[in-house]
Amino acid sequence: MSTTTFAPPPPTEPGASIQGVPAGADNGSADNGSAGNDAGPRLGISHTLIYRSTALLGAAAVVCFAAFLGRSSERLGSTTMVEIVLTLLAGAAIAAAVLCTPRGRRIAGIWPAGLLLALTALTAISASWSVTPDASWQEAGLLLAYSAVFIASVALARAVPNRCEAVLGGIALAAVIVCGYALLTKVFPTLEPNNQWARLLAPYGYWNATGLTAAMGLVACLWLGSRRTGHALVNALAYPAAGLLMVALMLSYSRGALVVAAIGVALWLCIVPLRLRGATLLIVAGACAAGIVSYDFASSVLSSEKVALASRITAGHRLGVLLLAMLLLLLALGIAIGFAAGRRAPSQALRRRAGATLFVLLALAILAVVGALAASQRGFTGTISHGVSTLTNPSAAVPANTPGRLTALSSVRARYWKEALQVFSAHPGLGAGGGGYATASLRYRPANLDAKHAHGYVVQTLADLGIVGIVLTLALLAAWMAAAGNATHPFNRRWSGWRWRTLSLPYTPERVALLSMLCVVVTFGLHSLVDWTWYVPGTAIAALICAGWLAGRGPLQEPLDAPERWRHLAPSGPSRMKLAAATAAIVVALLAAWSQWQPQHSAEESQEALVLSGGNAQEQARALAAAEAAVASDPLSAQARFRLADIQGLDGKQAQATATLKHAVKLQPANPETWYYLGRQELEAGNASAAVRALQAALYLNPQKIEIQDKYVQALRDAKTR
DSSP, X not given: OOOOEEOOOOOOOTTOOBTTBOTTSSOOOOOOOOOTTOOSOOOOHHHHHHHHHHHHHHHHHHHHHIIIIIXXXXXXXXXXXXXXXXXXXXXXXXXXXXXXSOTTOOOOOHHHHHHHHHHHHHHHHGGGTOSSHHHHHHHHHHHHHHHHHHHHHHHHHHHSGGGHHHHHHHHHHHHHHHHHHHHHHHHSGGGSTTOOOSSOOTTTTOHHHHHHHHHHHHHHHHHHHHOSSEEHHHHHTHHHHHHHHHHHHHHTTOHHHHHHHHHHXXXXXHHSSOHHHHHHHHHHHHHHHHHHHHHHHHOHHHHSSSOOHHHHHHHHHHHHHHHXXXXXXXXXXXXXXXXXXXXXXXXXXXXXXXXXXXXXXXXXXXXXXXXXXXXXXXXXXXXXXHHHHHHHOTTSOOOXXXXXXXXXXXXXXXXXXXXXXXXXXXXXXXXXXXXXXXXXXXXXXXXXXXXXXXXXXHHHHHHHHHHHHHHHHHHHHXXXXXXXXXXXXXXXXXXXXXXXXXXXXOOOHHHHHHHHHHHHHHHHHHHHHHSSGGGOHHHHHHHHHHHHHHHHHOOTTSOOOOOOSSTTSBTTBSOHHHHHHHXXXXXXXHHHHHHHHHHHHHHHHHHXXXXXXXXXXXXXXXXXXXXXXXXXXXXXXXXXXXXXXXXXXXXXXXXXXXXXXXXXXHHOTTOHHHHHHHHHHHHHTTOHHHHHHHHHHHHHHOTTOHHHHHHHHHHHHHHHHO
16 A cells, blocks of 8 residues: 655646646646745645644634534524634734735635625624524624635635645535434434434534535545545545445435535636546545445335334444445445556546547447437426426425435425515515515415425525615626636636637646635535525635635735745834734724624513513512613514513503514514514504504415414404494
8 A cells, every 4th residue: 555645746837747748637746836926945744744734623613613503503602612713713823924914915705796796795784684683693693604704715825825624624524523423313313313204404403404415525536535635544545434424414314415515526626636536536425425325225114214213223324334334345346446547547548538528428428318218208397397396386385305206307396486486576675684585474374384494505595685785796707717627727727818728737636725725615505606605604615715725825826935934024013014014904803793693682681571571579670771781782673672662561560661672663564573572462462453553464475374364353353342
């Protein structure tokens, strides 16, 4: 077994040939950047290993922290803590990057970072017209954390550019940890005893997020297993990692994640000239993973819902044994393949034959699919049109959460998309406000479904922020694509002088890693079009780190040296301007964290008021003080005013309770909950006519809620008897 570390050749200028291989060819050369004017000594191998390990483990820790603690943005509490920690860490990283970036180095990624901040500002400002201003403020807090992570990645890409491979390795490691834990919950069901689903829920509590993590991790593993640099044993770990991610992807039963994984892998094979290595990894890992997936699908205990815990434990242990055997087999195969490729590289003729064989197999597979569609009852075009109709039909039957859903086309998303477009039609310019879809859509919902997101970034943005929000998003996308293309040149061509020009840029290890990052971001972006994973911190943070690094790298032709030492600084230390910028980054991060904390602090005060209410006079006074503090912490919150009104009602202050709820209605007149609470209060105070008017408004805004219907009928009866 070869465990040597492949040494990179000397640095080369962009466009030059490397070791006799023409520029742009499939080569495994490394490019650590030009030394430029930095005449300082290079770090020793031990220091370099420490810095790379720090970058790798840091990226993995950030993503895992967001995945395991943040879960989704639907709840306060742990999600708020994730936002605060990410914001503070990003502020510290930005400050450090400002101090470490050499003088004279141009800052890249300004436009994408500025437009993301503008989108965050628009979300915060939308609280002034939002149907739920408290939700808009919370959405702005999440976007603040996202913006901070993106800007930190941009800054670090300029300060330490040669840590690109370590960061991508950290993304792969995080995906393996997240998906490994998800599979452990199936091997050991006692880890999640309340989970009655066959699909993988952990750690997000949402199977599609788990599937997306596996899809993004698979792209990163393609890079790890195909690269020609690095330690041979580390590269071999990509084989068991890819197998594990494939199993997790299939057992999540996520059709969207499966589709974007295929697109991300196909894009990687198109733009990264390591196709045979990548195809080898995919075929070997896929063949082994297919056996595990087939066993799981064939077992009714593992693939059915609401199975007894004892039965799941026994079947899970068997699955665990098979998974362990698969991982060991793939590790051995990975080492063997790496050893064989390291001892004797395949000849050019063998590469051509292998490439032709893969192309023929792919063409045969496509022809088989086309033939099957043509031979179906509806024919080729009829089958496609029926599939599109089923996919976009809001009334189509929703498939069960079993392996059979992987071949089904119907989905409840069509209902959410229709409602989001209806909200957009009612508020075309600025939308219903950040996070307003959850409340504004109740007016158009034909059934009592619990959905806070439209399951698609575009439709959600149209509903929340209207035309202004979508235009700003498109501008952000265009700016990022320009920056990412400048850093990667994925197709080795560039538009110049009204025609396409061929670029002679070598596929250095850095460029291959950057291209792989691009595929990770595309995988996430496509999935966010059909799901709400943009609002799941664990998946979004991984993509934002890669997106920020691509935006901040700057022109690929520009050689950058990463100053791990502070040798570029003057003997007297950093300049005053740098110190001022670093201090400003810390101060802004602290202020942002304080604003993110306020909704959570309000919720905690409201909970304390609920616990203290109904006690003796002293506890009742403390409950009232806590409820008032909750309103003061988050004056936009309707829930805080509901709690305050409840406490005032228990104190016998009915007039004050009614006034509090009227203020809540004035604050959120398009929220059915404010009208419902006001109507209930009026009914308890004996004002049946006023209760009828308030509950009529609540019923108009949310006609499907049973509680509103019951209170409205009760108010009508009381009004008639009086």
